[in-house]
Amino acid sequence: MTQESVPATDPAVYASYEAQWASVPDTADAWLARAREVAAVLAQDAAQRDQENKSPRAEVALLKLSGLLKLLGPKKYGGGAQSWEVGYKAIREVAKADGSIGMLLGYHLLWSTTANVVGTAEQAERTQELIISNNYFVGGAVNPRDNDLRITSDGDEIIFNGSKHFNTGGVVSDLTVLEGVLEGTNDHIFALVPTVQLGIRFAHNWHNIGLRLTESGGITIKDVRAPWTDALGWDAASKKPRADVLQIPFASLLLPTIQLVFSNFYLGIAIGALEFAAKYTTASTRAWPFGGDNKNSATDEFYILERYGNFYAHLRAAEALTDRAGEQLSNMYSLHSTNREGVTAQDRGEVAEWVASVKVVTTDVGLSVTSGVFEVTGARATALKVGLDRFWRDLRTHTLHDPVAYKNRELGRYALLHEVPEPTWYT
Missing domain, CATH: 1.20.140.10 (Butyryl-CoA Dehydrogenase, subunit A, domain 3)
Incomplete structure (x- = not known):
């Protein structure tokens, strides 16, 4: 099944909100009010969308239009510069109306700030600029119950191979967080890669009883490359994990x-x-x-x-x-x-x-x-x-x-x- 053949919701249904939400909120209360506005939109047909079980392209577009994807990002790149305390409350507000979309927002906020936690200061800054300035939605193929992805080194690049049974939001994402173990070591590496590429294939097999719009099905990773400079928390020159970042x-x-x-x-x-x-x-x-x-x-x-x-x-x-x-x-x-x-x-x-x-x-x-x-x-x-x-x-x-x-x-x-x-x- 190709991505084009998967039934999906149409982002055009929410196009009118672009003008309504032309600017991002500037206070914590305003951000939570925005989250409630998004919830009110989703609540109108939440039961119907759940039963139709289509890929949530429109719903992710709605999150983008609302600015909620930028809630935790730096202001200099167009973000809200809010704390996780506000982020958690925003997730909760959206989930009141639609659990699937609340979950997608939550996972995005986590994966979009991964570099802030396990990356160097330079990597965190570069990643935030990329995500926030482009209003990207981030998914993640990091299911610890499965075998880790295999990572090999090839010059200035690392190469990911493997598969995961679960991968939330990847089908509708712009970037995907990958995680694996470097060959010959026990060391883990996180990296963000563009989702749309030949080496990433989605199983489109998420047909579960609940959270039906989260696109949490399987994924296969084949020869997906990332520069060593994008290996979060690693030194690209020595190809070693930085103790001052990852071992604390x-x-x-x-x-x-x-x-x-x-x-x-x-x-x-x-x-x-x-x-x-x-x-x-x-x-x-x-x-x-x-x-x-x-x-x-x-x-x-x-x-x-x-x-x-x-x-x-x-x-x-x-x-x-x-x-x-x-x-x-x-x-x-x-x-x-x-x-x-x-x-x-x-x-x-x-x-x-x-x-x-x-x-x-x-x-x-x-x-x-x-x-x-x-x-x-x-x-x-x-x-x-x-x-x-x-x-x-x-x-x-x-x-x-x-x-x-x-x-x-x-x-x-x-x-x-x-x-x-x-x-x-x-x-």
């Missing part, structure tokens, strides 16, 4: 950063489910006429009020915890962006445990809410045309990304033994 705790912040991306779109999906269900209940759910304490309206039913109240309380608590973790991680970046060696293993580990706590809570609460809303909406709410099911399907799909049981164990060791976790691909 700061570089491993990439992992809790993406884990908190996950939790923010989990939370957004769950809040979106409750808000969607509440509108349905007030408009369409009927009171139960055989309970012996009959009510005129579903909104007078004790069990419905009790369930909504409980869901609301738990989501508020989850949101407060998620915001606290976002603040902790964001502060670490802002305090140490120019002094990376100031981050200790203990600092990094304590932030990781804030993030692990959020992962546990948003998973548990999110699954409870997205499945439980059917109890307070009624049998008719299961109709495909309603679209309430997409919230649970989206959340159930991604919460299987890595077992939350391991996060609970990790937190148990922290609580009982005061041990911070060793950095891994999932910690």
Whole structure:
């Protein structure tokens, strides 16, 4: 199947927003307002787009028009210069309306700032200029459960070969993050490469129950080249990893950063489910006429009020915890962006445990809410045309990304033994 033959949404449907969003916001509140505007657009036909399951070219075009792809980028290149704390909240807002597009935004913000974490200062600057000034969307073929891509050196270039079962957003991306191990070593290399090239082939096999518009299918990489100067955190002359970049705790912040991306779109999906269900209940759910304490309206039913109240309380608590973790991680970046060696293993580990706590809570609460809303909406709410099911399907799909049981164990060791976790691909 060629890229041209894959059914895709048409970017022209959102062309009118180019004039409306002609300039990027200039404050944190304005950026979050922009994210809510994007969510309002996506909410209009989210259920229909989910069922059609087309490649999200229009939706990525909408993110580009809105400026949200530039939210974390430097102002001198046209970016918003916002913190991750704001970025996480923007992801959450978009995910309330469409979990798939919230996820794409989150992954893009992570991959577009990868050089800031594991690259040299020069590489970070050059990469940010490339991405922000061109308004590029960035995908990533970095699935640690698969074998690493194989990297060989050829003069001034490195060559990637291999495949991955999962690759989020790559089909609709301008740049793709590749990661592999250099032949003859145990050393990993990240690099960004143009997506549209002969050596990158997508399987177009993402036909899952949830997050259907994320293009998270397989990818094959064959003889894809990048200059040694683009090997993030490596010295191009000696072809060695730079200890002052890659062998310090700061570089491993990439992992809790993406884990908190996950939790923010989990939370957004769950809040979106409750808000969607509440509108349905007030408009369409009927009171139960055989309970012996009959009510005129579903909104007078004790069990419905009790369930909504409980869901609301738990989501508020989850949101407060998620915001606290976002603040902790964001502060670490802002305090140490120019002094990376100031981050200790203990600092990094304590932030990781804030993030692990959020992962546990948003998973548990999110699954409870997205499945439980059917109890307070009624049998008719299961109709495909309603679209309430997409919230649970989206959340159930991604919460299987890595077992939350391991996060609970990790937190148990922290609580009982005061041990911070060793950095891994999932910690």
